[in-house]
Amino acid sequence: MTVEDKKFGNVMIIGLGMIGGSFAKALKDRGLATLYGVDRREGELALGVSTGVIDFPAEITAEYVSKMDVIVLATPVRAMESVISDLQPFLSKRTLVTDVGSTKGSVVDAVRRVFGFVPGNFILGHPIAGAEKSGVLASNPLLFEKHMAIVTPLPDSNPVLLDKLHHLWRAVGSDVVSMDVEHHDHVLASSSHLPHLLAYTLVDALANGERSQDIFKFAAGGFRDFTRIASSDPVMWRDVFMANKEATLATLDHFTDRLSDMRTAIEEGDGASMFGVFTRAKSARDHFLRLLEQRTGGVVKEVRPVSISVLPASVIKGELSLLGDKSLSHKVITIAALSEGTSEVRNIDLAGDVRITMQAFRDMGVVIEEVAEGHLRVHGVGLRGLKAPIAPVNVHESRESLYLLLPVLAGQSFPVSVIAEGVLLKQSMGELFSVVRQMGGEVTSEVTDCLPVHLSPGESENLTLRLNTGSEQLRMAALLASLYSPTQAKVTPFLSGLSHCEVLLRQFGMQMSLDESVFHVSPAPLLATDVVLSGDEYEMVWLVLLANILPGSDLIMDNAGLDSVSYALLCLLQSIGANVSIPHLDESGLYKGDVKAGFAELNGFTLSAQQSYQFREELPLLCVAAAYARGESRIQGLNGLPYYHEDRILALVDALGHLNIDVTYEHGDLLIQGGVPCGGELDCAGDDKLALAMIALAARSQSAVKINDCQKLLQEFNELEGVTLQLGFHCSVAQ
Ligand SMILES: NC(=O)C1=CN([C@@H]2O[C@H](COP(=O)(O)OP(=O)(O)OC[C@H]3O[C@@H](n4cnc5c(N)ncnc54)[C@H](O)[C@@H]3O)[C@@H](O)[C@H]2O)C=CC1
Numbered sequence: 220m221t222v223e224d225k226k227f228g229n230v231m232i233i234g235l236g237m238i239g240g241s242f243a244k245a246l247k248d249r250g251l252a253t254l255y256g257v258d259r260r261e262g263e264l265a266l267g268v269s270t271g272v273i274d275f276p277a278e279i280t281a282e283y284v285s286k287m288d289v290i291v292l293a294t295p296v297r298a299m300e301s302v303i304s305d306l307q308p309f310l311s312k313r314t315l316v317t318d319v320g321s322t323k324g325s326v327v328d329a330v331r332r333v334f335g336f337v338p339g340n341f342i343l344g345h346p347i348a349g350a351e352k353s354g355v356l357a358s359n360p361l362l363f364e365k366h367m368a369i370v371t372p373l374p375d376s377n378p379v380l381l382d383k384l385h386h387l388w389r390a391v392g393s394d395v396v397s398m399d400v401e402h403h404d405h406v407l408a409s410s411s412h413l414p415h416l417l418a419y420t421l422v423d424a425l426a427n428g429e430r431s432q433d434i435f436k437f438a439a440g441g442f443r444d445f446t447r448i449a450s451s452d453p454v455m456w457r458d459v460f461m462a463n464k465e466a467t468l469a470t471l472d473h474f475t476d477r478l479s480d481m482r483t484a485i486e487e488g489d490g491a492s493m494f495g496v497f498t499r500a501k502s503a504r505d506h507f508l509r510l511l512e513q514r515t516g517g518v519v520k521e522v523r524p525v526s527i528s529v530l531p532a533s534v535i536k537g538e539l540s541l542l543g544d545k546s547l548s549h550k551v552i553t554i555a556a557l558s559e560g561t562s563e564v565r566n567i568d569l570a571g572d573v574r575i576t577m578q579a580f581r582d583m584g585v586v587i588e589e590v591a592e593g594h595l596r597v598h599g600v601g602l603r604g605l606k607a608p609i610a611p612v613n614v615h616e617s618r619e620s621l622y623l624l625l626p627v628l629a630g631q632s633f634p635v636s637v638i639a640e641g642v643l644l645k646q647s648m649g650e651l652f653s654v655v656r657q658m659g660g661e662v663t664s665e666v667t668d669c670l671p672v673h674l675s676p677g678e679s680e681n682l683t684l685r686l687n688t689g690s691e692q693l694r695m696a697a698l699l700a701s702l703y704s705p706t707q708a709k710v711t712p713f714l715s716g717l718s719h720c721e722v723l724l725r726q727f728g729m730q731m732s733l734d735e736s737v738f739h740v741s742p743a744p745l746l747a748t749d750v751v752l753s754g755d756e757y758e759m760v761w762l763v764l765l766a767n768i769l770p771g772s773d774l775i776m777d778n779a780g781l782d783s784v785s786y787a788l789l790c791l792l793q794s795i796g797a798n799v800s801i802p803h804l805d806e807s808g809l810y811k812g813d814v815k816a817g818f819a820e821l822n823g824f825t826l827s828a829q830q831s832y833q834f835r836e837e838l839p840l841l842c843v844a845a846a847y848a849r850g851e852s853r854i855q856g857l858n859g860l861p862y863y864h865e866d867r868i869l870a871l872v873d874a875l876g877h878l879n880i881d882v883t884y885e886h887g888d889l890l891i892q893g894g895v896p897c898g899g900e901l902d903c904a905g906d907d908k909l910a911l912a913m914i915a916l917a918a919r920s921q922s923a924v925k926i927n928d929c930q931k932l933l934q935e936f937n938e939l940e941g942v943t944l945q946l947g948f949h950c951s952v953a954q
Pocket residue numbers: 233234235236237238239257258259260263293294295296298301302319320321322345346347348349350351352353354355452455459
């Protein structure tokens with residue numbers, strides 16, 4: 220290979236130890252650069268050449284430095300200033316100078332002391348990968364693969380060289396993230412520096428005592444796990460603590476306070492406090508591990524595509540209870556956390572995003588025990604009893620968690636930042652921020668109406684909220700906001716009728732009256748209670764539809780709890796001939812009990828624009844009902860729906876056409892001519908609701924239908940396979 224083939228040209232590593240050597244070998248093995256090594260220990264350089272880590276030993280002289288494309292500082296951090304001084308006379312602006320040091324502020328200061336400013340070609344970095352070993356012989360070319368590398372550019376950094384730095388880390392397998400220098404030093408002080416300090420101190424404290432022999436002899440897994448990093452290089456770590464003094468002192472003080480609280484708890488035999496800390500810590504760690512499982516050491520793991528194949532001509536028969544509604548599961552955790560006392564919550568579904576809401580409350584001091592599958596014990600702290608979290612609240616990609624948490628956070632006495640990931644960062648949160656502002660809270664975000672956001676609490680008299688959309692999430696946010704009003708609050712929802720939000724809040728003692736479609740909420744605490752969540756409504760309607768499509772079906776679901784919308788939907792299905800029984804209204808405001816369903820021939824129907832809006836969540840299922848109905852159905856006003864609902868229906872229109880159902884979409888109206896679908900292959904674009912509708916569409920098709928991209932469906936409805944198997948419906952999952 221010629222030098223020209225090597226993408227990164229000449230790369231000099233200064234400090235050819237474990238990290239410098241690993242980086243050099245990772246580039247060299249991939250043929251990406253010609254590697255030069257510099258080290259004050261000549262032995263390391265000789266070993267570097269003989270073990271194939273570098274191509275050439277080098278020195279900091281004009282001859283070598285001037286021909287470098289990249290120079291990487293990989294010495295302990297406090298040695299970097301003298302290296303930078305040595306480099307200064309020979310450096311050209313086109314050479315990228317970077318580093319791998321564990322602290323960043325101290326290295327920026329060193330550059331500034333040498334040059335008087337930070338030249339644009341100095342762009343620092345830090346691989347979040349390593350080991351307790353040191354020296355060039357510990358080099359591992361795979362060390363950085365699937366790990367994060369942090370880069371900390373400054374405003375004057377040369378953009379071309381910054382791009383090159385990203386490419387360098389990506390080339391050795393890292394996932395690159397950009398961070399502000401100060402933020403880096405604070406985060407790493409807690410995540411890396413403090414644990415090393417604790418490990419060193421623990422071993423030192425125990426090793427010198429009179430029982431030290433036995434302590435090491437009988438060291439169980441815990442001691443080993445906890446102290447592995449105390450074998451790390453002492454020079455490197457002395458340098459880290461001298462270089463990152465302020466941030467490490469801050470995190471050490473915080474930790475010392477917590478340790479002293481723990482000492483008090485032990486002294487006073489305060490089991491509840493200990494239990495609180497241990498459950499919170501365990502769940503926090505388990506939660507992070509679960510999130511990390513989706514990544515492998517920093518890089519998002521590819522989610523294996525899942526498809527579901529449906530064989531026609533099955534029936535569904537049997538009796539079952541469905542797990543609780545996902546959205547209700549988020550809500551009940553929130554309400555129970557804000558109640559006074561301990562609530563037992565049963566039939567809760569912790570799949571999908573629900574754990575994000577749960578974790579946020581745990582991070583703010585709420586003890587939530589997982590008693591058994593589907594059973595939580597929530598030790599509520601009262602409306603204003605949350606504790607300030609030590610880090611920003613992260614709702615990841617869960618919109619449901621965000622809409623519940625924001626008004627609750629605005630009602631606390633501490634300021635807090637809320638961060639998110641993925642699509643949530645791109646969506647406007649104007650309507651939600653407006654609720655918080657009306658509560659008197661101050662909302663600041665870098666991009667108007669977008670996350671991340673910083674909230675400072677406030678208080679407003681006479682809270683009056685009038686909602687302009689029918690979103691159930693916004694409705695719940697408004698009702699939660701009303702709980703924090705010092706005087707009676709008024710909430711006017713967009714759609715009338717009782718929804719699960721009010722029913723659930725009333726169960727926990729919310730003082731609410733309804734007067735001409737306006738909810739009047741009086742200031743009062745929420746009180747813990749025991750609840751059993753009713754079965755997921757979308758899944759229930761889906762099973763009702765399946766039973767009606769499949770001749771010979773006979774189905775009973777025994778834990779329905781329908782709100783006014785689901786009730787209206789089942790009434791609509793009944794009116795077009797569906798074989799379905801509807802439970803009665805009980806004192807809670809829900810239609811509770813058994814839902815029975817069997818086969819029937821459905822008739823074509825017309826849905827007004829208003830009904831399309833009312834049933835917007837369930838529209839995919841109604842389109843499938845139309846596909847199997849006699850005659851023509853007309854679903855109106857789709858162009859008046861929020862865009863994501865319209866997009867979902869357009870995807871289903873494609874699927875209907877693909878399976879030979881006669882369908883037209885004009886001026887926002889959908890015309891579907893009932894018939895018998897043929898077989899084929901469909902794609903639900905990762906949408907779980909669409910996937911269920913497609914399975915129903917495939918139920919009585921002429922031949923098999925394969926539906927691709929069903930991973931989300933299995934995450935959200937992880938009993939799908941169990942439920943269909945139990946009911947005798949043939950659908951098989953394949954990766
Ligand atoms: N060890 C780890 O897991 C990680 C370390 N880092 C950072 O990487 C850097 C290097 O750490 P390791 O490779 O673990 O240490 P190491 O001890 O294996 O290597 C450091 C090398 O620098 C050389 N050196 C020291 N002073 C020098 C000078 N003035 N001129 C030339 N060479 C000099 C030493 O002889 C040694 O070969 C440190 O800044 C550390 O903070 C970053 C991520 C992980």
